[in-house]
Amino acid sequence: MGVWGASLIALFTWWFATGAILYVIRRADRTGGNAYNVAVFMSVPVLALGVAAVIVSTPDTGMSGVYKGFFGALCIWGWVELSFLSGVITGPERTTCPKGAMGAARFWRAWDALAHHEILLLAGMAFVVVATSDAANQIALWTYAILFFARISAKLNLFFGVPRINFEFLPVPLQHLRSHLRQGPITAFFPISVTVLTFAVGCFAHLLMSSVTPVDAAGYALLTSLCALALLEHWFMVIPLPDAKLWRWMLPDITPAQTRMTAKED
Incomplete structure (x- = not known):
């Protein structure tokens, strides 16, 4: 599998996995x-498969090890995201944020709305760090780390304020989170975020171009593409592009009853 093949795999996996999670939640x-x-429970085998793939990938320095580590980390990440979007693992705060909340009070209410999910993400990070400690193959660690830090950056930007937020993809159990997000001009944190992500893309791209073996090239192609997609997701918060159309066509419509529930939350 060449560099372009690995990049296309990363792109397709990002699109398909996101769509699959949204589809399950919409259903x-x-x-x-x-x-x-039920959705979270039935997907536990995906989590188990991811954990097993990360463990068996660590001593494998061949091409198979690269893809086992990459997809293993993605499976762990995907299950955690599904558990969050389903409303099963979120945080102790399930009510809307008061309109007058500002500063630290607003931040801690937002944290309480996400705390359990953030702890679970951190636990996943800790597992991958321990599993790959001193391992010959570090692809799982880098994959999870990119997803982890990019997601924290995205959440902070949504909290501080960005012009574009796809509220239509916010599931029914998470409608209270609308009150914790701020749609408006960007803050100083956004240019910092995209600068750091751009730098990371450049570093991985440099390692890709400096690769001497097909295995190294495939691994760095996956990481470069994943980091570039994280950067693209940040720009989707600012640039008026119809990014929601990438997945909207494959999702079932919500029922009128659920539409009324969403309107009531507003």
């Missing part, structure tokens, strides 16, 4: 009741 929105818990 749960339509069904209601215990559907969210």
Whole structure:
């Protein structure tokens, strides 16, 4: 598998995995009741597969090790994201943020709304760090680290303020999070975020161009592409592009009852 093949795999996986998670959550929105818990429980094998793939990838320095580490980290990450979007693992705060909340009070309310999810993400990071400690293959660690830090950056930008937020993809159990997000002009944190991500893309691209083996080239191609996609997701918060159309066509419509529930939350 060449460099372009690895890059296309990263692109397709980003698109397909995002769509698959949104599809499962949208179906749960339509069904209601215990559907969210069922979705998370039924996807536990994906988490187990990811954990196993990360572990078996660490001593494998061949091409198979690169893809096992990459997809293993993605499976762990995907399950954590599904558990969050389903509303099963979020935080102790499930109410809307008061309109007058400012500064530290607003930040800690937002933290309480996400605390359990953030702790779970950190636990996943700790597992990957321990699993890959002194390992010959570090692809799983770098994959999870890119996702981890890019997601923290994205959440902080949504909290501080960005012009574009796709509220239509916010599931029914997370409608209270709308009150914690700020749609408006960017803050100083946004240019810092995109500068750091751009620098990271450049570093991985340099390592890609300096690779001497096909295995190294494939690994750095995956990481460069993943980091570039994280950067693109940040720009989607600012540039008026119809990025939602990438997934909207594959999602079932919500029911009128759920539309009324969302409107009531507003």
